[in-house]
Structures are given as C-alpha cells and as structure tokens.
Amino acid sequence: MKIAPSLLSCDFSVMGQEIERMDKAGADWMHLDIMDGHFVPNITFGAPVIKCVRKYTDKPFDVHLMITDPLKYIDDFADSGADIITFHIECDSDIDKTIEKIKSRGIKAGLVIKPKTPAEAVFEYLDKIDLVLVMTVEPGFGGQSFMADMMPKVKAIRDEANRRGLDITIEADGGIGEATIAQCADAGVDVCVAGTAVFRAEDAAKAIAALQKY
Ligand code: DX5
Ligand code: ZN
Numbered sequence: 001m002k003i004a005p006s007l008l009s010c011d012f013s014v015m016g017q018e019i020e021r022m023d024k025a026g027a028d029w030m031h032l033d034i035m036d037g038h039f040v041p042n043i044t045f046g047a048p049v050i051k052c053v054r055k056y057t058d059k060p061f062d063v064h065l066m067i068t069d070p071l072k073y074i075d076d077f078a079d080s081g082a083d084i085i086t087f088h089i090e091c092d093s094d095i096d097k098t099i100e101k102i103k104s105r106g107i108k109a110g111l112v113i114k115p116k117t118p119a120e121a122v123f124e125y126l127d128k129i130d131l132v133l134v135m136t137v138e139p140g141f142g143g144q145s146f147m148a149d150m151m152p153k154v155k156a157i158r159d160e161a162n163r164r165g166l167d168i169t170i171e172a173d174g175g176i177g178e179a180t181i182a183q184c185a186d187a188g189v190d191v192c193v194a195g196t197a198v199f200r201a202e203d204a205a206k207a208i209a210a211l212q213k214y
Contacts (some may be wrong), residue, residue, distance in 0.1 A: 001192055015049070174194065
C-alpha cells in the first residue's frame with residue numbers, strides 16, 4: 001500500500017520541515033488538502049503555500065481540491081508544483097473541462113466522491129482520468145471515523161475499470177490507520193491518505209512502514 005500523509009494534521013508553522021520529516025519517514029506521496037470554506041465548512045491554504053513548500057521534497061504532491069469552482073484555479077495549482085490534482089464530482093465546475101484543463105498541464109487528474117455519492121457517478125469519466133479518490137469520511141476535517149461502508153464502492157470502481165481494461169489508481173481518504181487499512185487493502189485501494197495516524201504517531205517512520213505492509 002502506498003501512503004500519503006495528509007498535511008492537514010501537520011504543524012503549519014513549520015510546514016516545510018513537516019514535509020521533510022514525512023519524506024524521511026518514507027511517505028510515498030504528500031497529500032495537500034485545499035478547502036475554501038464554501039464547498040466544505042473549513043478553510044486551509046492555497047497555491048502560494050504549496051509553491052513555498054514544494055522544495056522540501058521530490059515526492060509527488062497529491063493536491064485534493066475541496067473547493068466549489070476548481071476549474072478556475074487549476075493553473076494556480078499546476079504552477080505551484082502539483083503532480084496529481086483531484087477535485088470533487090459534486091463541485092460546480094464543468095467536470096470534462098476541468099479534467100481536460102488538468103491534463104493539458106501535464107498533471108495526473110482524479111475525481112473525488114463524497115460518502116453519499118455512488119460509485120457509478122464516476123463511471124462515465126473513468127477512461128479520461130488517472131485516479132479515483134473515495135472519501136471514507138465527510139470531507140472537511142481530519143480525525144474522523146472511517147466509514148467501512150464505502151468499501152463496496154471501491155470494489156465497484158475496481159470491477160468496472162477491470163472490465164474496461166483501464167489502469168486506474170484508487171485512493172481512499174479519511175480515518176485510515178492500523179485498525180482500518182486492512183479493509184482498504186482487501187477492497188482494492190492502491191493509495192491511502194493518513195493524517196492523524198501518521199502525525200500523531202510517536203515515530204512517523206514506524207507508523208508509515210506499518211501501514212505500507214498492507
Ligand atoms: C478530510 C481530508 C483528509 C484528512 C484525513 O477532508 O480530505 O485528507 O485530513 O485525516 P485523517 O487521516 O485524520 O482522517
Ligand atoms: Zn484529503
């Protein structure tokens with residue numbers, strides 16, 4: 001299993017060092033949660049911050065946009081150094097145009113589905129995207145409980161991708177740690193986001209290694 005620590009749980013006063021710490025601890029990707037206080041009831045940070053911390057690692061920056069109008073900001077996030085940009089299918093932007101915009105910048109594109117959105121919602125876009133992110137909590141905050149009932153959605157997306165011969169990466173996000181990651185692995189998740197489980201651990205390297213075993 002690939003592990004993407006969510007910087008939402010880091011010490012923002014030293015975000016660059018936190019990224020360096022996660023890099024040394026063996027993180028596969030860095031997960032950056034962008035919230036606009038409108039699409040979700042919380043505000044985090046934007047592209048200028050990503051640009052500043054980009055130099056602290058060479059590992060992929062996985063930028064998760066929880067914003068109402070992602071299309072408007074794709075250039076900003078592309079310029080900031082994102083390697084993967086995911087945005088919500090429940091947003092207000094035109095989905096096809098947003099996917100095309102991300103890909104036109106040479107960046108991997110992914111769609112995110114909230115817990116109440118069915119797996120089938122992404123099927124019509126599967127051949128155009130690189131990744132599907134299945135939320136295993138309601139987006140907005142770290143430290144929530146894992147929703148095990150999202151696992152059938154992961155299986156449904158994997159089955160549909162296999163049926164069409166598509167090589168899609170499936171990522172899960174929210175409440176993932178040692179007690180819940182086995183369920184993600186069994187369902188066919190490739191990359192797990194982990195905020196609290198990694199940042200609250202006494203030894204981040206140990207915590208990441210334990211999760212990567214799955
Ligand atoms: C929630 C974010 C997640 C969150 C994960 O809206 O998308 O990335 O930070 O944090 P944990 O692992 O603590 O649930
Ligand atoms: Zn996230």
